[in-house]
Amino acid sequence: MIEIENVRKSFGPLEVLKGINLTVPRGEVLTVIGGSGSGKSTLLTCINGLEPIDSGKILVDGIEVHAKSTDLNKLRQKIGIVFQQWNAFPHLTVLENVMLAQVKVLKRSKAEAGAEAEKQLKHVGLGDKLSVYPSRLSGGQQQRMAIARALAMSPDYMLFDEVTSALDPQLVGEVLDTLRMLASEGMTMICVTHEMKFAREVSDRVAFFHKGVMAEIAPPEELFDAPKDPELRQFLAATH
Amino acid sequence: MIEIENVRKSFGPLEVLKGINLTVPRGEVLTVIGGSGSGKSTLLTCINGLEPIDSGKILVDGIEVHAKSTDLNKLRQKIGIVFQQWNAFPHLTVLENVMLAQVKVLKRSKAEAGAEAEKQLKHVGLGDKLSVYPSRLSGGQQQRMAIARALAMSPDYMLFDEVTSALDPQLVGEVLDTLRMLASEGMTMICVTHEMKFAREVSDRVAFFHKGVMAEIAPPEELFDAPKDPELRQFLAATH
Amino acid sequence: DKLDDIIASGKLRCAVVLDFPPMGSRDADNNPVGFDVDYCNDLAAALGVTAEIVETTFPERIPALMSGNVDVAVASTSDTLERAKTVGFSIPYYAFENAVVTSEKAGLTGWEDMKGKTVGATAGTYEAIWLEGKVKEWGEGEFRPYQNQADVFLALSQGQLDATVSTMEVAEANVKSGNFPGISIADKAPMVPDYVALITLREEYGLINYMDLFINQQVRTGRYAELYKKWVGDGEPANLSIPGVYR
Amino acid sequence: MFNYNFRWNQAFNSLPQMLEGALVTIEIAVLSMMIGITVAITLTVFRLSGNRFLSAIATTWVEIARNTPALFQIYMVHFGLGGFGIHLSPYMSLLIGIAFNNAGYLAENFRGALKAIPDTQTRAARSLGMSSGQAFTNVVMPQMLRIAFLPMTNQMVWAILMTSLGAVVAMNTDLYGVTSELNARSFRTFELFAIAAVIFYLLTKAITLSARLLAARLFRY
Amino acid sequence: MFDTALTVNDLILLAKGAGMTLLVTAISVFFGTILGIVFGVVRYQIGPWWAAPMTFVLDIFRSIPLLIQLVLANAFLTAVLKLKMSGFAVACGVLSLYTAAYCAEIVRGGIESVPLTLRRAARSLGMSWGQDMRNIVLPLATRVALPSWIGLALGVMKDSALVYIVQVVELLKSTQILITRLQEPLFLLMICGMFYFVISFPIARFGGYLEKRWSND
Ligand SMILES: Nc1ncnc2c1ncn2[C@@H]1O[C@H](COP(=O)(O)OP(=O)(O)OP(=O)(O)O)[C@@H](O)[C@H]1O
Ligand SMILES: Nc1ncnc2c1ncn2[C@@H]1O[C@H](COP(=O)(O)OP(=O)(O)OP(=O)(O)O)[C@@H](O)[C@H]1O
């Protein structure tokens, strides 16, 4: 379970998160939508401790992320994250990309890591690209590789930050399909996305962020079909 | 008058112009269309002597372009050319871009050149950008600046090589409008373009190039509505 | 020939080594002084020209001569047969004995103690070649050729070298100067006397002939003894003739 | 044509000695590069560390190495450290002097290379649970070394050329040292140094060539 | 540590040495740059194939230790050809060619960085080759080349420490002369190093600044 309690965060004078409260139970698929700069990415990077927070608390399975005593490297094994910008490690093959953290962080043997990597890569449909370098992959394949890389750490939670928004339209589908598959397998997920159709389809709940505030959170039918927040209404009107 | 007589030109083993014959009288607007690699750009750069030719002759106002005795730098003042790639001089302001060749080549005084430059820039709608550096201009503005730069040399002929094809769609219009204006002012012009609507509208004649050969030349109504050449028919079908 | 050229140009360019007191060094105003400097001035005076002192290091003095940067070298040059293949020697104008100079830390008492130690000398000099030969012969220890005499003494005083072999006069002058704490003369080196001569290009017989006579005159007129007294001190200047053989 | 008597024979007789010297030269260049790269990486980490003291050390090192003559640096290693009772053999003085220089220049190259690596790479590595050290060694450094490969090749050539400065610290077993010792005895300056020049030329060409081959094998992405 | 026997006279000697370092550097960088520009332009103009012999010769200056270049040139010019040349002249000659060899590469790189389309545009406005070179290529190539050229000039200054081998008394040699007399090696070397540093460091920083500024637009 991820518990976010009154989290505030500023970059210099700019307050990016203005007291967020949110609980994501195990097994839930939460989608986060909202305008550019509303703080969605920042929230995700705070959850896995890549960014410090100014006040409030984030608990993952009861462990406080930003407590001094927390072993962040260990915690992050629980939380997979995939970013908007593709960030395959260009000097490693696809297989090595997925093996690296397993070997270095989980101390798995090469054989074990290789087997796991292969399994996850097959899972996301890259079974035939194992020994290829990422520069040979399309954007969509790179994103699926990044997902496999995160999954190989056997995380309990997956965070996705607009994983399709840097992709050519024809490649978006293959990545969303991968996310759908994960959702159907019961993975706990937070997905920041602009794909409203996808959000409606897979989410248990959808959260709408606006200027650092979580303005509304509700099951998709309710949020999309009967939005209460005026900003949300405007946002939905603009995206349709 | 531009007279092109049986011009042949090869790059290494590749014959790019296979005996072109063409006469463009003063005041005519000729449009050249044709597939990629058919030799359109090459023809234009041969006309102002940027490229040597293998055989045949090109006469501009009776002067043979590729004769040894011809002062090319002088001839080129008669022939303005604007290329597909924007090529503003990045280290000079817009005004200085347009002044440079006037001062260096025509030996005009700075004041004179400045006045002419300002006039031409206003003409193409850049009267408010005089002291700006090209990096601050949009693609369409850069192309219009290039047109003003060529016009400031008071050329008798203008050659345009797909001046809109590197532009975002919304910027194409402003550049075509500038060409239309020139055409209406009676400038002798050869325009290589992919904009069929524009070609039909402004041209006196349209020439179709195919694999180094001028396969058909006719007034636009005839060429577009009753194409004789089978390759042309195919080309027009593909572009509609 | 060169002799005429020198007289015509009114200038005699002498290569002199200036980290080699008392033969060559610099005074407080950094002007060249020393036995060799005076000797060059005398030679110039005899020729009726002015002397120009060009500082070289030991390894560079023959290249400087060969490249025409200087006319002669008044640089305590040992008259070895190897060198005579390249340059032309006058008769000897001085003769040295060589001393073993040691860093006090190394605790050498005689030259035999040098065996197995780290020793050094100025690259390409007479005693450097001798010493390197000895080190090879002993088959232990290390030989280091520094580029100039000053570096050798610096290394010795820092304790980087255990010992060096150097001209007695020079060793004494350097020990006395107090510039190099911790060095002392331990022994004489078992070398035949080191006769040093003036050098010029091999084919310049006219000049060589002139220099021979000049040296002879220096001894004859007592100038040699005078310079010895001025730069080296009391005592007998070395005998420059070798009994039992003609030169 | 020249009234200079070339004695190539005499010089060529010394060729075996000079080739042995060339081996020492290569050895010093290679070792100094290995030390130089290691130190340069350390300096780079120092500069990234955010620790004022460490980055001051790194900056000082880099700026001294880049802004004073290599000859001076090598001389300082021998006689400068010698003044503090640290005695290095000519071989070590030359090796460390060149390594010092290499490290300074390479650290600067590495810094430039790092700028070309997006920090999303580090973020991605950290979010997989890697420590900052693991992220640097496994993700950032390999990419940095690739970008800096050409400058590293150039520095290797410099390292070869810099071995010629060893004579000032009494180095006499490398190519230049051997040549200058031979010269001090026989004074066939032109012949001896011409041969040395050719050997140096071939050495540097061999370096650039093998670097190119190595790059092709190493960087297949 | 600073009770030194250094006198005003000694400082003058050092200053003279420093002056010699700067003089040799200035002369070599001046002529080397002119030559380098000529070589660079020619090399660009005639293409890599025809320029191969020139490239080869220039490459030699970058593949052989400067010390050996100096020794060899000195031996060749004065001992083999028996030309009357001072060490100073030899030093300046060799360093100029050495500079030119590096400079030619910098110049070529600079010219190549100017997009061909810009040069075509200039020529099609009727500008001559020279006008194009002067008004378009020169200003644009300079931006790319200047930072490297500054690095080269500073490199030549540091490398000029080697001209002692042809009997030129520059800064490092003057320092050694004083060390011989005064035996204060560390102190004197410190002064010498400081001199190089004080000249080189700010200029190098300035070059870095230019590079950053110009690469941003
Ligand atoms: N490292 C940073 N330093 C300073 N400001 C930052 C930093 N990262 C983000 N910001 C600012 O914080 C605000 C929120 O950024 P964030 O990336 O969380 O928005 P977002 O909702 O993900 O937007 P988008 O949909 O464009 O990705 C923005 O105004 C952004 O400029
Ligand atoms: N400088 C050159 N060297 C070698 N081949 C060239 C050169 N310039 C053009 N070509 C070749 O000549 C052929 C004709 O080129 P040209 O640019 O004239 O075609 P085009 O009709 O303008 O095509 P597009 O519509 O793509 O601009 C092409 O195959 C091209 O690759």
Ligand SMILES: NC(=[NH2+])NCCC[C@H](N)C(=O)O
């Ligand atoms: N201690 C010395 N550096 N002595 C060198 C004296 C010169 C020596 N006699 C030679 O010609 O080689």
Ligand SMILES: [Mg+2]
């Ligand atoms: Mg975002």
Ligand SMILES: [Mg+2]
């Ligand atoms: Mg074209």
